[in-house]
Amino acid sequence: MSTTTQAPQAGSTRQGVEPPARFDWMQVVRHTLFACLCGVVCGFASIVLCLFVWAARHLFERAPWLIWLLPVMGVVQLLMYRWWKLPLNLTTDAIIEKMRAGDHLSALLAPGILFSTGMTILAGGSVGKEAGALQIGASLGTTIAKPFRLHNILRCENHDDAYEINRYIASTGMAAAFSALFFAPLGSCMLVLELMRFTQLQYVTSMLIACFIAFLISNHFGIGDVINAVPVPAASWRIIGVCIVIGIAAAMAGSVFAIAIRLLQALTMRIRHNYFVWVIVSGLLFAVLVTVFGWWRFTGSGGEMLNDVLNMPDLSADFAIKMLLTVLCLGMWFKGGEIMPAFCIGGLLGSACFAMTGTDPLFGAALGSICFLAAFNRCPMSAVLLGCEIFGWSMFPFLAVGVAIAFLFGYPVGMYGASIDVLARSGWHRFFSNIRASVASNEVHDDAGFIDFVMAAGSALQHVAGSAMIAAQSEAIREQRRRHRHQDKDEHSAEHKIR
Template identity: 45%
Template structure:
């Protein structure tokens, strides 16, 4: 067991206390600002005419702050996974962008904005502490990802009053990154500090609770049905957002065009059909679903508006809209199950979030912390079902468990055919390096940035073709290992 640096233990503890306090303050400010602008939108319906202009203003603010115009929570999660620092200007940028989007009636949430704010503040707060690994054997390991993860988890804990689920959410998002897991105690401390402050003040996302029924086989069946439908809905939602973003990127990287188009579409639909209630975070619809008074097919409208807003590059988050869509979907399932709408809404919320995020343990813990631990048996069934039937890729890329399977498979292939495995990894690393270089140089404007990104895409496409060819060779090596070379003590011969 490696030696532990006592000085660094104290430093990380102090960092966690400070980070928890800052994260709680950030969460409170975010809640107050978003609540104010949403009430303003509800009071003045004509603000929806400003949605295209407000979307352009948020992009302009990102440009002035030298932030990528397509910055999203997935980018921040990727920065944690690869230990890249998060810009300190992202915290005010996402706060302003989220408020502007909601002021105009876009269907976005503030919770993923809280994640981005927390990651940005984590790097800012951690800088004076000059954090180093607690374990002496890990000295020299970068700590930017850990600092951002601590801020992200603490802000989320303050927002949802869910410290356990928030910590687990970050662990799963980081794919159990070594530096994050090894400093899990300080992350948990920051989460509880932020939770205690926010809970004392009483400002956060207070989700109504519902009564938990007695466990029965009928309710188990309902959990299974809602879990399967939640998996399907979460997969389609994630694919819809990602697909629309990829499509718009391929057509044009002028994001101003897309927010104008998205603003006009949302404005036209809202005014034509009176769908103003489907804008904003969706907290009102979530409360209706948990009270059993929701519109039957409202989840389709909320999902459509959210896909339009996020897919066409409005700033804001996806988590509260995801909760709302899941709850509306779960409540609508009573048409099939004949169950109680409030209970079904709670199950649907957790199942949909599982499929959308690919973070099952976090979804289970957050569900229990929000609705009560008496729901644990129901949530366990729904989460397991949704995760099993869901798509392997969620809003934040492949989940932790998919990555773990990939790593174990790579290790197996290295033993089976080291030469081909090394060649494939070199190709994959070259492609990844090209993308990172393009991102680092992405601060330039205009045609230079466009040409650089297109060149990187061309390079990556060529490398992917090589990688797929090498993958076929690896598959051949595996087949040989399992069939032709099983009896050979030296393993299979190298495939041609």
């Protein structure tokens, strides 16, 4: 049962009324300094990650026999995580769930995922470093914020904002590291906002400051994921049809990719809850498949393959091979990222769609990589922004159509759970109805204006974010209930077999 507290009238002496929020200028300064420092540190951390992974990849290319050490690398990763008291199943998905819950992240997560990603790529594993950059940024943001003693800029007495601040500092670091890696500050900021279900809107200024500083640092040194641009065709109904076809294909493939990884992880834990066994099995199986079938070019993150297909058309079904090897690595608990492999798979798929569309396969590869990402992680707005920052803003109309189709036709739960889908289910009509109600109320008193509309929109967004959190919690509760029902059924079937 909830109660609403109304503001007292003039001269009222009612007790128990909460004091209004106080604007803290000192916190504004602290937040700004934190954002600047976070951008600098995460920018250089992204450069270190790139150099470390590039060195590991070049070493593997000179010594391909290292692929037989992949099971050993997996065991070493798990031992390192156990030594540093990090959960052995700590994936990017798990980190994002911790951030949504406002949990504190370990400072050892950054070196842990750095070394683990390098070890997997050193042995030829089909993983990327981009999701690793997300984890590194979240860990560094949490660590950097400690001396700043950050609180909400609008301070309320007796209000604990620890969980909110934990989400904010991790989100800022995550966005900054990703921005430095892809040279895409706008798309990176939007990606984290979507992953956090827009609960961090009030901190978007700090996040953008950190993103642009990290971007400037990586851009100055020229170290990051450089993806080749492609020629953009003139707009026509035929090209729009191509965008729709590639969007549908990316929706199907991206959904299968995300479901396959999550399903394989759940299946391995259902069969035997031992991560060491599964990295050994998958490492050996991966090495055998690559050696027997000669799939050497499918090892690694796939960044080189993506640039190759953006320069030279690839009309084969190679995207299925890359998807299989990536699912095998990530689904069986090797450490690493899934974003660059997703770009690579989408690029190969978009190029292969040339057989159906008959258009420029290079344009199809660029469009397919972004559409596949949107279907895979369920973050459409960031996918469009990333695509524009990578391939040029002239791609915007085609990306908007393709990504919209991929998002609409894709499975509603992606690799990182439901992101903007939860916000949509929580009811955008609340947002617009709150704005209309507030403006209509002020029009009665003849004092509605632009500033009033902006304030009403901000208040409505807070209501939407709150309802999104409630929807996310309800979704988690439903998922737990489904798991309990499955466990009960398994127990009953086991008892029946014993009898």
